[in-house]
Amino acid sequence: MLTGVRFVFLGGDARQLEVIRKCSELDAIVHIVGFDNLKERMEGVTWSELSDDLISTADVLVLPVVGCDDNGMINTLFSDEQLKLTDELMASLSRECTVYTGMAKPYLRNLCAAHHVKLTELLNRDDVAIHNSIPTAEGALVMAIENTDFTIHGSRSMVLGLGRTGFTMAKSLQGLGAEVKVGVRSEKHFARAQVMGWEPFLTRDLRDHVGNIDLIFNTIPTMIVTAQILSRMPLSSVIIDLASAPGGCDFRYAEKRGIKALLAPGLPGIVAPKTAGLIIANALVQLISDEIKIRGDGE
Template sequence: MYDIAILGGDIRQIYMAEQFRRQNLSIITYGLTHPMIQDVCAKGASMKETIQSSHILVSAIPFSKDGITIPALTSSSDMTISNFNASIRSEQVLFAGMISDKVRSYCHQCKVSFFDFMEDDSIAIANGIATAEGAIMEAINQSPTNLHKSHCLVLGFGRCAKTLAVKLKALDTIVTVAARKDSDRAMAEAFGFHAIPLNKLCDMLPHFTYIFNTIPALILDANLLSRVSKDAIIIDLASAPGGLDYKAAKAYGLHANLCLGIPGKVSPKASAQILTDKVMEHVMKRKKG
């Protein structure tokens, strides 16, 4: 009955609904309420009805934070993974982020295709830009000092870390990258950054005013945090529970911030357009087929 069904999510899914409508697609939503889509999108009476009214399903990033419920702006008792599993039918396709292995397995059983936004390189790179900008914004908001000429540490050198380091350098900061792999450190030095192994952090930590972590593992333990300056600002971009010992950070009186879902918070419209474009690729292929 509808071209696309949108199940839960955040403000990004609101913008996606509005962007789909501009493509003359019919949209039904569930778990989303916003003036932007109030008069242009149908509203499902239940999650089951919404799921079964479209071939294409678009949902949240992450698809579930607790493995039980699907995040939504308007909570409903039936917004659960179990209800989702019970409602899907063969030949549908799900677009969401960080889809769990259990959901993937059930989709396979039901012959439902799925596309994980967070596993697409083009999306990850674009999100890395928003994440880097948001991380710098958080650092500026948290600190009474300028970034200019400050000593910044970036932990890791993946896609997000590379973008972040480049943008920090463009703001005339002194950037050091700490990475485990020799190749990553060599690449960081080729970019013009200082580079150190992770096992050499202890001696260097007291010198940094800003610390940005992108590694999804416990890197800054209690021992390393004891070496961090009390004036330093720590911005943790790693997936929950983050890359540092927050209990120890609090005990040491450090300014540590776990900043998750930055693209959806600081640039939801631009982030939504990236996701919309990816779904539209599938829509156009389906129409041609």
């Protein structure tokens, strides 16, 4: 239970609604800002205006999955109001307060550091990232189906990177009957791909493996699908770049050559906001519950 813990939620999308519901159900004190256009009325939640006084009462400050942009502006899908995280607001936070977000840009990291406020990025946690890889892979498959005239089954599909998302992506393609090649950067991942029944190769040799490829799913957040690589690919190929913006593909040259290349970050919140929201909510509640227990044991 989160009885008595004061949460302030600033903006967000449909994923944030699941987090708000979860905290309210567990008897937390919940204030939400930036949801004035939300038609649904949620029990046990207080609609509030952003102010120094409100922020100063927070035990937990919850920001959207991407906390704020490089200017401190916060995404407010359910409001026409613009919310900005300022130095003055952060100065109002209690030093016992923790700021939670999915992933933080330098602006937010620097602001928290300057005011000695603890910042937790939930998407950095293995449990969150692994669970999130499932809606990411499902969304990528939907995009692949919508942008091709052939089946995934029997396709020559390539996954670049064998991290949490790459592994789930390769496994999903295998389950649908694709011929799966996996580009890796370490011998450990090379061996893992072999054990899984995929065809591994080292990413440094990528240009030697794209000559007949139908689909590429990139998860590596650095430029890897370069103009040189694109020049060796069939014009019918489709690239779905799952890496965080700006991705790992030369989109300008892909367009010039006539190869369809799509940047697709943040798929969990697009294709399965309820599931993605519950993943974040469960991780957030677990972290706070553990902290409450530690404090209780120390008293």
